[in-house]
Amino acid sequence: MIGVSGLSVAYGAVQALRDVTFEAEPGKITAVLGANGAGKTTLLRTISGLVKPRAGVVTLEGQTLTGTHAEDIVRRGVGHVPEGRGVIGEFSVEENLRLGALIAHRGRSGRREALERQYTLFPVLGERRRQPAATLSGGERQMLAMARALIAQPRVLLLDEPSLGLAPLVTADLMHTISELCAASGLTVILVEQNAKSALRIADHAVVLYVGRVVANDRAAVVAGDERLRQYYLGLVE
Amino acid sequence: MDAFWTSRVMSDILGGLTNGVIYALVALSLVLIWRSTRILNFAQGAMAMLAAYVGFAVLAPSTNYWVSMAVAIVAGVVLGGLTERTVVRTLYGKPEINPVVAMVGFLLVLESVAAAIWSTTERSLPTPFSIIDWQLAGRPVAMSPFALYEVVTAIVVMAVVAIVFQFTSLGLQLRAAALNPEVSRLLGVRVTRMLTLGWMLASGVGAVTAVLVASNYFTGLTPTTMDGVFAFGFIAAAVGGLDSPVGALVAGVLLGVAFQFVGDFINSNAIILVALGLLIVSLMVRPSGLFTRRTERRV
Numbered sequence: 001m002i003g004v005s006g007l008s009v010a011y012g013a014v015q016a017l018r019d020v021t022f023e024a025e026p027g028k029i030t031a032v033l034g035a036n037g038a039g040k041t042t043l044l045r046t047i048s049g050l051v052k053p054r055a056g057v058v059t060l061e062g063q064t065l066t067g068t069h070a071e072d073i074v075r076r077g078v079g080h081v082p083e084g085r086g087v088i089g090e091f092s093v094e095e096n097l098r099l100g101a102l103i104a105h106r107g108r109s110g111r112r113e114a115l116e117r118q119y120t121l122f123p124v125l126g127e128r129r130r131q132p133a134a135t136l137s138g139g140e141r142q143m144l145a146m147a148r149a150l151i152a153q154p155r156v157l158l159l160d161e162p163s164l165g166l167a168p169l170v171t172a173d174l175m176h177t178i179s180e181l182c183a184a185s186g187l188t189v190i191l192v193e194q195n196a197k198s199a200l201r202i203a204d205h206a207v208v209l210y211v212g213r214v215v216a217n218d219r220a221a222v223v224a225g226d227e228r229l230r231q232y233y234l235g236l237v238e
Numbered sequence: 239m240d241a242f243w244t245s246r247v248m249s250d251i252l253g254g255l256t257n258g259v260i261y262a263l264v265a266l267s268l269v270l271i272w273r274s275t276r277i278l279n280f281a282q283g284a285m286a287m288l289a290a291y292v293g294f295a296v297l298a299p300s301t302n303y304w305v306s307m308a309v310a311i312v313a314g315v316v317l318g319g320l321t322e323r324t325v326v327r328t329l330y331g332k333p334e335i336n337p338v339v340a341m342v343g344f345l346l347v348l349e350s351v352a353a354a355i356w357s358t359t360e361r362s363l364p365t366p367f368s369i370i371d372w373q374l375a376g377r378p379v380a381m382s383p384f385a386l387y388e389v390v391t392a393i394v395v396m397a398v399v400a401i402v403f404q405f406t407s408l409g410l411q412l413r414a415a416a417l418n419p420e421v422s423r424l425l426g427v428r429v430t431r432m433l434t435l436g437w438m439l440a441s442g443v444g445a446v447t448a449v450l451v452a453s454n455y456f457t458g459l460t461p462t463t464m465d466g467v468f469a470f471g472f473i474a475a476a477v478g479g480l481d482s483p484v485g486a487l488v489a490g491v492l493l494g495v496a497f498q499f500v501g502d503f504i505n506s507n508a509i510i511l512v513a514l515g516l517l518i519v520s521l522m523v524r525p526s527g528l529f530t531r532r533t534e535r536r537v
Binding site: 050069070072079080082095099100103152 | 423
């Protein structure tokens with residue numbers, strides 16, 4: 001269980017998050033929705049330690065993460081797939097994965113096994129293991145970014161706009177993969193999406209942000225059924 | 239065959255190769271630091287010089303050459319780490335002019351410190367191998383045991399650097415930290431530590447270079463020993479591409495050979511002119527270097 005409580009973040013005079021509070025449960029997908037500039041990315045960056053909050057705390061199973069360096073937060077079990085995926089294009093697919101495996105797997109054989117497990121999970125990555133990551137398609141890059149986070153065996157996975165720039169069919173496929181992963185492994189997933197429709201389809205819980213504030217925090221089905229939220233905050237007009 | 243090896247052209251190539259590997263090592267150190275921290279280390283030659291002094295002047299001249307070499311390398315590595323932690327760390331994210339001024343300033347400080355401690359009098363370092371050229375059929379080949387030792391040492395250093403970067407976890411992290419520090423942190427890479435290690439490695443390479451240069455009979459060790467070599471190494475790095483270790487090495491060797499031909503067939507005073515001309519032309523034609531893939535770097 002990862003909890004965010006009273007979180008406020010500011011970039012200079014610009015307040016990006018105001019008093020944000022919610023919890024994300026293990027084995028469940030919590031969608032964080034909202035328009036551009038609502039503070040979704042800032043929220044994830046604060047959880048993973050890239051941004052220091054002005055106030056509030058982030059806790060993982062009751063233990064405070066706030067104030068810990070990003071490189072240590074990932075060691076505590078929080079994997080973050082950043083906006084734009086953060087695949088290192090100059091590295092081969094395998095080098096990207098090896099980088100992800102460093103903190104969780106010691107020794108050559110352990111790392112080899114971990115790599116093979118990801119290749120089984122994402123066969124296309126196995127086929128392209130020697131290729132520079134820059135040559136992958138958008139969907140493949142997203143797979144690689146997720147595999148690279150998963151290989152470190154996280155308890156919490158933060159996904160920032162995984163559907164960005166993907167074709168609808170690829171997005172559907174991806175959302176299916178995320179929901180399977182989550183159900184199978186008891187992983188806590190926080191899924192940031194501008195594409196509210198596809199996120200709500202797989203999410204258990206949804207938090208809606210509007211200029212840095214939480215305007216809704218409920219079961220995904222309730223959020224999806226709320227006409228006011230759909231119209232004003234999610235831009236889902238039938 | 240003997241006539242071939244002792245010919246004028248072959249002499250220039252061999253002599254050029256011996257100088258070129260030195261430029262290549264200087265360029266390699268510059269590239270290592272540029273890639274990881276986006277800083278042009280103008281003080282690199284001076285840092286290397288200081289390391290050589292620690293190895294050879296602090297220890298009595300009677301000490302074994304190889305012990306002194308090892309001490310110089312350790313001194314270089316430590317100096318590199320300290321420099322990154324103290325001087326360089328304050329320069330990250332500052333306007334581009336700041337590191338230039340700071341590193342040139344640091345160069346002057348180091349040279350003054352060395353002069354204050356050890357004076358500017360030239361010290362000749364022991365040579366581990368003969369500097370007398372081999373002979374073939376009574377004519378000299380432009381290669382002595384010492385020159386061969388320089389070339390072999392340079393190749394070994396380059397190979398060690400290449401192996402570390404390409405085939406070890408440390409190398410993977412060093413490269414990742416340079417290419418994308420933020421993503422590296424998200425994957426648990428201790429980026430600040432990697433930057434320090436990058437400087438240590440580059441400065442260790444520099445120390446080896448300075449010892450090779452200073453133990454050459456013609457140069458000796460003075461506080462400004464590395465100035466000329468640094469200038470040519472810098473040109474090699476700029477021509478080969480500051481982002482490309484392979485480019486730096488190839489450009490270093492080619493420049494060494496080219497200068498030898500210029501010196502032999504035109505005039506040794508023309509070398510500097512040709513060097514600067516090459517730099518200007520390459521900056522005009524391919525500002526990112528001959529060997530750099532033209533990709534925009536995402537920051």
